[in-house]
Amino acid sequence: MIRTRPALAAALALAAAPAFAQRADITVAMQLEPPHLDPTSAAAGAIDNVTYANIFEGLTRFREDGSVVPGLAESWEISDDGLTYTFTLREGVSFHDGTAMDAEDVKFTLERLLADESTNAQKALYEAIETVEVLDALTVRLTLSRPEGSLLFNLAWGDAVIVAPESVADIKTNPVGTGPFRFVDWVQGDRVEIARHDGYWGEAPALERATFKFISDPTAAFAAMMAGDIDAFQAFPAPENLPQFEADPRFEVLIGSTEGETILSTNNGQPPFDDLRVRQALAHAIDRQEIIDGAMFGYGTPIGTHFAPHHPAYLDLTDNSAHDPERARALLAEAGYPDGFTTTLKLPPPSYARRGGEIVAAQLREVGIETEITNLEWAQWLEEVFRGKDYGLTIVSHTEPLDIGIYARPDYYFQYDNPDFQALMEELNATTEPALRAALLKDAQRIIAEDFVNGYLFQLASTSVVKAGIEGFWANAPTQAIDLTGVSWAE
Known part of the structure; x- marks a missing residue:
């Protein structure tokens, strides 16, 4: 057997809140509004922008450098022939509605993803999964029909985040995940609001609340940023304005790869x-x-x-x-x-x-x-x-x-x-x-x-604009995400 247990530090590397943070809220703008909030049933990247790592989590996850680290699975074993993956889940993880997250939820998620009626945009990535077996509450075994060298990578996609049968019926308008933030409100055509989930299994994020604001017009985006109405704009839609932001000490321009x-x-x-x-x-x-x-x-x-x-x-x-x-x-x-x-x-x-x-x-x-x-x-x-x-x-x-x-x-x-x-x-x-x-x-x-x-x-x-004093905002975009788990305001 090939046994893999990544370092705990990598698994739990979430930024803690500064002791005397000036602010604990943030408003982040993005150009496209998601059609709904279920990343497991559509191709729209705007869904992942809001929900990835914030509301929903998968067995594995991406970091800003593109590396894949443990998520809801704390470790795994891979058989010598590459056909069996046995995942050990974290203890004490619950969904935002208070229900426990366990191996049955992993089985439900993956079987729903692979079902004939599934509308998952990346279903083909997971078709090698032949069976999903619950060995106990915190252990689940995936048996593949063929070796799949990218399985851990693929499980880090937003398309494979873990959902629960108790809440999946309303997932498009009321997403319930295991992440450090819970869904609060969606004012369609304007914003989505999330708040820190006090029952999160991992280290709490510094931010208490966050708002995702949808601004499609580049001119309006520039005006909103200059007026201070928003704190950050992911993938700023008017690159001709970036030199002006770079010359303004109120802002920082983050140039990265995608x-x-x-x-x-x-x-x-x-x-x-x-x-x-x-x-x-x-x-x-x-x-x-x-x-x-x-x-x-x-x-x-x-x-x-x-x-x-x-x-x-x-x-x-x-x-x-x-x-x-x-x-x-x-x-x-x-x-x-x-x-x-x-x-x-x-x-x-x-x-x-x-x-x-x-x-x-x-x-x-x-x-x-x-x-x-x-x-x-x-x-x-x-x-x-x-x-x-x-x-x-x-x-x-x-x-x-x-x-x-x-x-x-x-x-x-x-x-x-x-x-x-x-x-x-x-x-x-x-x-x-x-x-x-x-x-x-x-x-x-x-x-x-x-x-x-x-x-x-x-x-x-990746061309994002943030207010001076914001720390931990991703410059690179290894996946479609506005990951707020490590974002804070400088003291």
């Missing part, structure tokens, strides 16, 4: 994008740096495949799709579109999409591709594009960590179906040796880059 691959997502199942030459032409029509400079004011890293540049296994494949309008026109003519064609470009609300979309449309027009731009609200985008696959092109940032495996799902919204890639992902899932996994990940990057599945634009930078 897992957000921003792509010109392409409907591979819809003509003319089912033709490799058309997708290749699309890629060569794009000038990434112009998009980064024009839409993000220079904040962002060009990418040539769906992989984060800060990951050790990253390959720089940007030359594979270098900006070459002449080559793009030749490829379109070869594919039977010498005069180009018209397609849809459906854009969700974030600034990178709306601003980037205008620049992309102009670049495509130069090679003969006309786009009909439609600006969608987030719920509309999820319904039409993500679930309905009713689109030609869209721009979106995939903020889930290490998510190249989505290209192995033929029914995913960009409808890419490559059996060789799917086989490669199966091999990756069965591989635990780090060097072998890195080699497979590099192969995966090459395949999707050479298939020009999507137009790969840039890695989204």
Whole structure:
């Protein structure tokens, strides 16, 4: 047996409240309002922004540096064949409604996630789980149908947080978790309020209350921050204002990395994008740096495949799709579109999409591709594009960590179906040796880059603005989260 018991210090590294904190509340703004508050049944990252690590917790969890540490599981054992994971849960953990959290809740959560009727956006990550057995109140055993080298990583996602059967019926509007903060109120269209949970199993956070404010308009975001109406803005939507904040001693600008691959997502199942030459032409029509400079004011890293540049296994494949309008026109003519064609470009609300979309449309027009731009609200985008696959092109940032495996799902919204890639992902899932996994990940990057599945634009930078005196606010975004567990005000 391989036994893993991470250090207790890593497991419980939550900031304690300063003895004489000036303030114990915070108002944090974010651009998108979540469609509901159940992270286990939708793809909207805004849900995790509010709930991850604050309201809900999983068996494992991410830290700001991207490492995976214990969450509700204090330790685990992995069988030599990699097919059995036995988790030991923490003692004394309860949900916010006072009910105990135990192995039965873990079993309920994972079986609900895997059920036929499940709407979990990342269900495919957990399909190797064959059975979930309760050995006793604090011990649960997962048996896999195949080795899954990323299981502990996948269990750290917001999609796998532990929920209870007693409260799951109302989870979308009244989330009940085990985290250090409990849900208080949701004024739709305006804010969500949470408060410190006095019965939390771990060390109490410094903050007593927190408000998540939803401000979609970049101009309004700037005005609210300058007026002092909000204390922090995660992923500030107007990067052109960042130098002004940097020059103002009242604020601090936090620049970090994210897992957000921003792509010109392409409907591979819809003509003319089912033709490799058309997708290749699309890629060569794009000038990434112009998009980064024009839409993000220079904040962002060009990418040539769906992989984060800060990951050790990253390959720089940007030359594979270098900006070459002449080559793009030749490829379109070869594919039977010498005069180009018209397609849809459906854009969700974030600034990178709306601003980037205008620049992309102009670049495509130069090679003969006309786009009909439609600006969608987030719920509309999820319904039409993500679930309905009713689109030609869209721009979106995939903020889930290490998510190249989505290209192995033929029914995913960009409808890419490559059996060789799917086989490669199966091999990756069965591989635990780090060097072998890195080699497979590099192969995966090459395949999707050479298939020009999507137009790969840039890695989204994390650009948050906070008031001076706020400590512990994440600069990096290893997952979609505004983790307030370690945030405090300086004395």
